[in-house]
Amino acid sequence: MVTKRKYHDRCAMAHALDVVGERWALLVVRELLFGPKRFTDLRAGLPGASPNVLSLRLRELEESGVLCRRKLAPPSSARVYELTPWGYGLEPMVIALGRWGARSPGLPRDGDLGPDSVMLAVKTLYRPDIAAGFTADLAVRLGDDRFHVRFADGLHVRRAEPEAPDAVLATTPRTLAELLWNDGVLTDAEAAAEVSVTGDRTRVERFLRLFPLPEPV
Numbered sequence: 001m002v003t004k005r006k007y008h009d010r011c012a013m014a015h016a017l018d019v020v021g022e023r024w025a026l027l028v029v030r031e032l033l034f035g036p037k038r039f040t041d042l043r044a045g046l047p048g049a050s051p052n053v054l055s056l057r058l059r060e061l062e063e064s065g066v067l068c069r070r071k072l073a074p075p076s077s078a079r080v081y082e083l084t085p086w087g088y089g090l091e092p093m094v095i096a097l098g099r100w101g102a103r104s105p106g107l108p109r110d111g112d113l114g115p116d117s118v119m120l121a122v123k124t125l126y127r128p129d130i131a132a133g134f135t136a137d138l139a140v141r142l143g144d145d146r147f148h149v150r151f152a153d154g155l156h157v158r159r160a161e162p163e164a165p166d167a168v169l170a171t172t173p174r175t176l177a178e179l180l181w182n183d184g185v186l187t188d189a190e191a192a193a194e195v196s197v198t199g200d201r202t203r204v205e206r207f208l209r210l211f212p213l214p215e216p217v
Helices: 011-020 025-032 040-046 051-064 089-100 115-125 172-181 186-191 201-209
Strands: 069-070 077-081 136-142 145-153 155-158 167-169 196-199
Touching: 011 025, 011 089, 025 051, 025 069, 025 077, 025 115, 040 051, 040 115, 040 145, 040 172, 051 069, 069 201, 089 115, 089 172, 115 136, 115 145, 115 155, 115 172, 136 172, 136 201, 167 172, 167 201, 186 196, 196 201
Parallel strands: 136 167
Antiparallel strands: 069 077, 136 145, 145 155, 167 196
């Protein structure tokens, strides 16, 4: 059996790394920041983690109090993993780490992003100064994943389908990333049937301009 490595350092930062510093641990947190997920959903979001490694990280994070398991109410009755209130406290640190990493000259600029990765990048790169005065309730549909993106006193993102959104943006994580950060053109993506927009189009167009990449160091 592999023994979990620890720093044996009294520093609170070292203890935090004891809790979430193992490989895949913070990415598990990333996958749960927008709401609970089943094991199969976590596997889909973290394809590079083997089932055994993912199970180990989940067990360690549960034992540490970062996440918990619960059974959904009928008719689903599925078992899901979700962050505890203390686990959700990691969100500002995960976002700060993402902002720091976004400035790396070695950041990969190609390859696929998962739905949660794209939406976390939206939260990470959000520019309140550019969004001044903007209000909207948007439904962002990335395949089977549904996100409610709300602009009101800041940016709020959660895994849900809004009841009466101002607009619906339906696409794939890859296409959304192209539109946000790789100079993709909305009309071109629509013509190629890679994206669908219904409702208030002007709000969607404004949404796509609120998350510029920072200059690399």
